[in-house]
Amino acid sequence: MSSPIISVRNLDKVYASGFHALRDVSLDIRRGEIFALLGPNGAGKTTLISIICGIVKASSGSVTVDGHDIVRDYRAARSTIGLVPQELSTDTFEKVFATLRFSRGLFGKAPDPAHIEKVLRELSLWDKRDSKIMTLSGGMKRRVLIAKALAHEPSILFLDEPTAGVDVELRHDMWRMVRRLRDEGATIILTTHYIEEAEEMADRIGVIAKGELVVVEDKATLMRKLGRKQLTLSLRERLAAVPAALADQPLELAQDGHALVYTFDTQTEETGIAALLKRLAEQGIDFKDLHSSESSLEEIFVGLVHGKPQEAAA
Ligand SMILES: Nc1ncnc2c1ncn2[C@@H]1O[C@H](COP(=O)(O)OP(=O)(O)OP(=O)(O)O)[C@@H](O)[C@H]1O
Numbered sequence: 481m482s483s484p485i486i487s488v489r490n491l492d493k494v495y496a497s498g499f500h501a502l503r504d505v506s507l508d509i510r511r512g513e514i515f516a517l518l519g520p521n522g523a524g525k526t527t528l529i530s531i532i533c534g535i536v537k538a539s540s541g542s543v544t545v546d547g548h549d550i551v552r553d554y555r556a557a558r559s560t561i562g563l564v565p566q567e568l569s570t571d572t573f574e575k576v577f578a579t580l581r582f583s584r585g586l587f588g589k590a591p592d593p594a595h596i597e598k599v600l601r602e603l604s605l606w607d608k609r610d611s612k613i614m615t616l617s618g619g620m621k622r623r624v625l626i627a628k629a630l631a632h633e634p635s636i637l638f639l640d641e642p643t644a645g646v647d648v649e650l651r652h653d654m655w656r657m658v659r660r661l662r663d664e665g666a667t668i669i670l671t672t673h674y675i676e677e678a679e680e681m682a683d684r685i686g687v688i689a690k691g692e693l694v695v696v697e698d699k700a701t702l703m704r705k706l707g708r709k710q711l712t713l714s715l716r717e718r719l720a721a722v723p724a725a726l727a728d729q730p731l732e733l734a735q736d737g738h739a740l741v742y743t744f745d746t747q748t749e750e751t752g753i754a755a756l757l758k759r760l761a762e763q764g765i766d767f768k769d770l771h772s773s774e775s776s777l778e779e780i781f782v783g784l785v786h787g788k789p790q791e792a793a794a
Pocket residue numbers: 495496497499501519520521522523524525526527528673
């Protein structure tokens with residue numbers, strides 16, 4: 481596998497207030513992937529990407545971006561990155577096209593009006609190219625922020641809470657653009673607290689809670705784990721252990737021997753429940769009640785965030 485495009489090592493951040501926002505975060509971002517950093521408000525998502533982008537200084541640890549250390553080699557690292565921030569800081573008299581041209585120049589790139597036109601057209605901003613940014617609607621300003629981040633043709637794009645408060649149309653435009661950029665070889669990192677967003681867009685998902693990265697997993701693997709269901713059988717008579725004759729089954733004893741829990745995959749055609757019940761009967765194991773439960777993404781997420789990473793990682 482090629483070397484990671486971003487490598488974060490043992491990152492810690494303590495703000496001047498004394499608040500410990502990141503704790504020993506290490507993470508590799510693969511070249512060309514869409515990575516979602518998922519976590520609740522205040523988890524440390526913005527802090528992490530702000531450090532990678534060189535806006536906030538880490539207390540300890542290191543980050544390299546495309547081989548460049550973000551502190552020692554800041555300009556080279558930063559020029560590979562496009563950042564779409566959460567905050568709208570574009571309330572200026574500047575016109576749209578001029579802002580993009582200027583932004584591109586800041587990164588030392590030669591003027592390329594054709595590229596800027598392409599970006600503006602893709603974000604339905606071409607008609608507004610000569611409008612002053614302060615006269616645009618909130619949604620349009622948001623589009624300008626995205627366009628600005630793309631003006632210097634970065635190979636890495638950070639989107640901080642990209643769809644918080646945006647309308648459906650912009651969301652669709654944004655996802656189309658993100659996929660197109662990925663197809664062209666860009667790497668995309670987005671932060672979100674919407675599970676569905678991570679699920680829809682990401683190749684891999686990292687869950688961050690209280691400044692710690694608690695899980696990093698391929699989306700497909702995470703979804704497979706999350707797609708599991710459990711069937712709990714309340715037994716008439718307590719069992720001391722799962723009978724040896726049923727050892728081949730995904731069964732666990734629960735409630736101090738008063739219940740058997742059968743875990744199955746909702747994504748497969750056969751749940752195996754009919755066969756299980758038949759075999760329980762053969763073993764003379766009788767149950768008085770049964771119920772099934774599904775571990776939703778929501779539940780897993782809440783579990784992770786409340787400090788039980790082992791359950792989801794199992
Ligand atoms: N400059 C600062 N000084 C002190 N504390 C800060 C500062 N910036 C952020 N924090 C705190 O650090 C924690 C993490 O903030 P951060 O913005 O990284 O979280 P987040 O996961 O991006 O949340 P959100 O989804 O709300 O943006 C929060 O508790 C926040 O209050």
